[in-house]
Amino acid sequence: MASLGGVDTGGQNVYVAQLAKHLAAQGYLVDVFTRRESAEIAEVVDWAPGVRVIHVTAGPAEVIIKENILQYMDDFKDNMIAFIINKQLHYALTHANFFMSAQVAMGVKKELDIPFVVTFHALGHVRRIHQAEKDKFPEQRLTIEEQAVQEADHIIAECPQDKEDLIQYYNAPVEKISIIPCGFSATEFYPIDKEVARKIAGLPQKEHIILQLGRMVPRKGVDNVIRALGKLKGTKKPVKLVVVGGECEELVEETCPEYARLMNIAREYNIDASVIFTGRKNRDQLKFYYNAADVFITTPWYEPFGITPLEAMACGTPVIGSNVGGIKYSVADGETGLLVPAEDPEALAEKITQLVNNEDILYGMSRNAIKRVNTFFTWAHVAGQVEDLYKKLMPVAKQRNVLLGIDKSVAA
Structure with missing residues (x-):
């Protein structure tokens, strides 16, 4: 509830x-x-x-x-x-x-x-x-x-x-x-046309979008994703990072210390204009964000399981995740996404670039992801x-x- x-x-x-x-x-x-x-x-x-x-x-x-x-x-x-x-x-x-x-x-x-x-x-x-x-x-x-x-x-x-x-x-x-x-719930999470999803979520149409969604606490590694964004090189289109989650719908630095910390990291890399913090969203809105993204990213320090990668894959969005816990079990490396070491923004930046620059790989992983989660999860x-x-x-x-x-x- x-x-x-x-x-x-x-x-x-x-x-x-x-x-x-x-x-x-x-x-x-x-x-x-x-x-x-x-x-x-x-x-x-x-x-x-x-x-x-x-x-x-x-x-x-x-x-x-x-x-x-x-x-x-x-x-x-x-x-x-x-x-x-x-x-x-x-x-x-x-x-x-x-x-x-x-x-x-x-x-x-x-x-x-x-x-x-x-x-x-x-x-x-x-x-x-x-x-x-x-x-x-x-x-x-x-x-x-x-x-x-x-x-x-x-x-x-x-x-x-x-x-x-x-x-x-x-x-x-x-x-x-x-x-x-x-x-994951197949009635809640399923593929939607990307252009439509971005329009509903109010996200840009002509840029690459990478998504981080979940609880905004240090161990979830949102800071790692921001640092990776700051290290990206050679992408065909500009990349926007969308961060969904937080204690409230309107995040304010004065009252949300973790949000303030993450914003300071984005400013440190001079990419604060490329990071969109949406705040907390109702569950019925999440499918639009998963579908709007080219890649879903989750790089926690550790993760007993992690449901968000399943929800992303159910929407046909490939996942780049930490090679830890349940993520290395749910994400098939090289088939439905890619695994990276936790807390390694350079490795993450390399994998992001690899995926967003290759539509054929993204398409193949998308199909594999939908099939995998609907078969096992x-x-x-x-x-x-x-x-x-x-x-x-x-x-x-x-x-x-x-x-x-x-x-x-x-x-x-």
Whole structure:
């Protein structure tokens, strides 16, 4: 229910929403438990056919940054259990998303004997490696993750790298891990004529457009893309970088430090006129930006999976991505796009030039991208794999009633 593109709202929100919706379409009843952020919102919201969103009181009814929410998870667990008992609900399974939800799921399992699956979406040990002292999550995160790995009935890794990290850093039993990727919505993202898409998005028609779309936080590597733009040489037409995302629709340097930092980098390279910051956009607008672009770029330091490359490829837009995590799994290097080292603007500039100067390569990659995502990464396909896993864990009599436990305020 949250607006996407902010610091704490991104791919994990999409994952839970789409998985819940597609499981409900298969006949499941799904309740999504989330922390109450407003006193005005109803306790129970009928979000979609077969899907309810239940707002649990845990701390003050206001938005809190995800790094500060762990202290309220015991209250979340107690109030969630009270809701289940008071409403006489009988869940077959809990699906926890992120480490805080995993902590709650462990408590629910202990008190109500409900098995749980966990998708971490991001791992504390990996985050520490890449962010070091910038990681503001409490130390208990690692202990909670380690405990959840042992107590979960099953673990969903989103890509092979995620599985390797779970085994290496958490000693996760191999037999308890299944690789099930994220997906994209074929009803939301599909090819649209580029000229039409640019007209709707208000973007220039006669220039190359490269797109960065997602949360505007340092680890997503937007600064790397700006520096690459400043190093471009030999392109046949001028290149514009479009950056979609941010805390609000109208970005202001005085109130958005990350936007101010990125603008200063653009000024440093004297390319501020070539970078278009759109601010946050509604989800129904995103397909126009994906289709307007010649190339989609995502070069984070690390990425547990990354849904935006799938959405771009579904629109027929080739992807240049970091050779990390889920990106190196979803992007077929040389077929649907290209992979580059993270934080290497020179290498990125070289790949951008290679693609925008060759329409035949772009066309071939576009066709390959559409075919790849529609074969392997639709939410329907993903939900089918998740359902197969659920059936192995749930008693037969309870296989049509499942709970997806998540606090969307702590989206990774």
